[in-house]
Amino acid sequence: MKNMLRVVYSSCLLQMKQSFSRSMFRFSIIIYPILFAWTMYLIYEGQDNSMLVSYVMLGTAVATMWGSISFSSAGDIDRERFMGALEVIFCCPARFSTIMMGKVIGNTILGFFSMVLSFAFVIIFLKVRFTVANPLYFCLSVVIGMISLVMVAMLLSALLAISRSTRVIMNSMEYPVLIFCGTVFPIDILPVWTRPLSFTLSPTYILKLCRESIEGISDFGVFYTYLLGLITVTLIYYILYKWFYTVIDIKARKEATLEVV
Amino acid sequence: MSIIEVIDLKRDYHTDLGILKREKKTVNALNGISFSVEKGEIFGLLGPNGAGKTSTIKILTTLLAPTAGQATVLGYKCFGEEKKLRKKINFIFGGERSLYWRLSAWDNLSYFCDLYSVDEKIKKKRIEKLLELVGLSDKAHYKVETFSKGMKQRLQIARGMVNDPEVLFLDEPTIGLDPSGAKTLRDIIRLLSREGKTILLTTHYMHEADELCNRIAVIDKGRIIALDEPCKLKAFMNETTLEDAYLKMIVGE
Numbered sequence: 020m021k022n023m024l025r026v027v028y029s030s031c032l033l034q035m036k037q038s039f040s041r042s043m044f045r046f047s048i049i050i051y052p053i054l055f056a057w058t059m060y061l062i063y064e065g066q067d068n069s070m071l072v073s074y075v076m077l078g079t080a081v082a083t084m085w086g087s088i089s090f091s092s093a094g095d096i097d098r099e100r101f102m103g104a105l106e107v108i109f110c111c112p113a114r115f116s117t118i119m120m121g122k123v124i125g126n127t128i129l130g131f132f133s134m135v136l137s138f139a140f141v142i143i144f145l146k147v148r149f150t151v152a153n154p155l156y157f158c159l160s161v162v163i164g165m166i167s168l169v170m171v172a173m174l175l176s177a178l179l180a181i182s183r184s185t186r187v188i189m190n191s192m193e194y195p196v197l198i199f200c201g202t203v204f205p206i207d208i209l210p211v212w213t214r215p216l217s218f219t220l221s222p223t224y225i226l227k228l229c230r231e232s233i234e235g236i237s238d239f240g241v242f243y244t245y246l247l248g249l250i251t252v253t254l255i256y257y258i259l260y261k262w263f264y265t266v267i268d269i270k271a272r273k274e275a276t277l278e279v280v
Numbered sequence: 281m282s283i284i285e286v287i288d289l290k291r292d293y294h295t296d297l298g299i300l301k302r303e304k305k306t307v308n309a310l311n312g313i314s315f316s317v318e319k320g321e322i323f324g325l326l327g328p329n330g331a332g333k334t335s336t337i338k339i340l341t342t343l344l345a346p347t348a349g350q351a352t353v354l355g356y357k358c359f360g361e362e363k364k365l366r367k368k369i370n371f372i373f374g375g376e377r378s379l380y381w382r383l384s385a386w387d388n389l390s391y392f393c394d395l396y397s398v399d400e401k402i403k404k405k406r407i408e409k410l411l412e413l414v415g416l417s418d419k420a421h422y423k424v425e426t427f428s429k430g431m432k433q434r435l436q437i438a439r440g441m442v443n444d445p446e447v448l449f450l451d452e453p454t455i456g457l458d459p460s461g462a463k464t465l466r467d468i469i470r471l472l473s474r475e476g477k478t479i480l481l482t483t484h485y486m487h488e489a490d491e492l493c494n495r496i497a498v499i500d501k502g503r504i505i506a507l508d509e510p511c512k513l514k515a516f517m518n519e520t521t522l523e524d525a526y527l528k529m530i531v532g533e
Contacts, residue, residue: 022397029394033380033387040382103377107439110342111395112366118395272345272359275293275338 026113030121031128038091038129047091048129052083052137059203060145071147073230078202079141080134081222084165085196087130088123088172095122096179105180109271115180116173116264123172127165152235156242160232163249164225170256171221177263181270201226221256224249281355282316283447283478284323284340289313289349291335291502309335311502312349317480317495322473324493325482328530332502333482337449340480341371353447367396370445374452376432378439381425385416385435388424389442396443410438413468430461437468448472450481454488466492486523496522498529505529 038044056079063074099105108118141147151157175192197203199213200222206214217223227245236242291310297303310332317323325333338344339351342362351358356365372378380388389407398406411417414434424432433453440448450469454462462485469492473479483489489496490510498506498513506513506529510522517525 025394029391033391037380037382106343107378110366112397113395275344
């Protein structure tokens with residue numbers, strides 16, 4: 020257990036040092052959220068404060084968190100593969116999933132920093148009032164939401180380790196979240212047939228829970244249903260990631276997918 | 281008991297050809313090779329590109345699954361008992377990869393020490409010793425991206441030694457190095473051998489194999505075509521240099 024925690028800590032630290040040394044990453048976690056928030060503000064300017072909080076603040080927060088956790092985790096697998104480090108970390112005594120967990124947590128911490136930065140920008144420069152009606156439920160939603168995004172990133176990292184089409188998967192991940200999860204507009208305006216897809220993605224629940232707890236929970240039954248939904252999809256992601264990691268341990272070595280071809 | 285035991289080892293790669301009409305193609309990288317390596321030996325694998333040298337090393341280092349046959353290192357199966365084996369071995373692939381370029385040499389070694397569960401009490405001393413061994417003590421806190429190719433390869437050697445492995449696999453460790461850098465690496469390999477490490481290496485440089493290896497296996501098209509001590513291989517082919525003997529075996533010159 021002690022060794023496992025050491026590997027998680029060490030991988031997390033390495034991830035943050037590595038990511039922060041890349042100018043592209045610094046842009047993604049510092050400049051991009053500000054530009055995204057500003058764009059959203061210009062779209063929603065003139066609307067009431069609750070719409071600004073919902074789509075400018077929360078939309079930016081989820082988009083940047085998603086970008087940092089999932090997008091970066093995917094990019095990392097690709098970078099590790101091209102650097103030849105994927106093979107080295109795959110066959111060291113520490114479990115590959117433990118190493119990846121550390122890296123994903125590293126991205127989560129940076130993503131959280133990015134989220135706080137975007138909040139600060141919106142409050143200070145765009146003068147959007149940010150008050151939370153149910154702070155306890157808001158914190159609970161954020162914590163479970165973060166855990167859920169970590170599970171998504173773990174699931175994706177497993178998929179990317181056995182696939183060489185890393186960049187394709189990586190680039191096709193961003194827009195479904197922006198479109199189907201209510202990040203930049205309400206999902207109610209989408210065709211009904213897209214709803215099942217929306218509710219398989221945890222950002223949908225995270226946004227609904229955060230919005231409810233910020234505005235004030237009017238119906239706790241609905242709030243708990245969304246919370247249960249978020250916990251359920253998170254558990255499904257967890258089961259799938261655990262299963263995928265057992266599969267890739269054999270599949271990656273049988274199909275030689277760890278190297279660059 | 282031999283440290284490395286390979287019996288009738290086979291490895292196939294499957295690829296898809298074509299875009300609309302997909303056609304499966306199988307490449308036989310290893311066609312049933314057998315050899316064994318004894319404790320403290322420097323064993324060389326020679327052969328042309330695509331002969332199966334890297335596939336052999338990757339199977340022995342638990343990176344690839346064999347299609348058929350047996351491969352054991354230190355008595356553990358390379359596919360099936362990898363958890364027990366990984367602590368006791370390490371590998372170094374030639375070139376500048378397998379390192380985190382944006383981190384310092386020290387950070388790289390420290391990270392790999394953690395992945396190999398090196399005791400915190402001995403970690404610092406071991407990193408210092410390894411950096412001294414590869415002549416990078418004064419560059420410990422410089423980013424790897426500022427290193428020359430030779431320095432990166434020396435750091436790779438240090439990375440491969442973080443867990444004080446009993447068996448070390450080296451895949452073309454001196455590729456692309458200048459003569460002085462290559463000599464430094466050969467000196468390190470000899471030193472490691474004197475310390476009792478078992479070393480399996482592949483190389484395209486015949487003088488290097490002749491100078492370092494106790495025994496050599498020549499692989500061609502996934503089969504071992506010769507296996508003996510360098511002097512015996514030369515005598516058998518009636519040549520004075522290993523390069524001439526090798527060329528005679530491979531291209532019949």
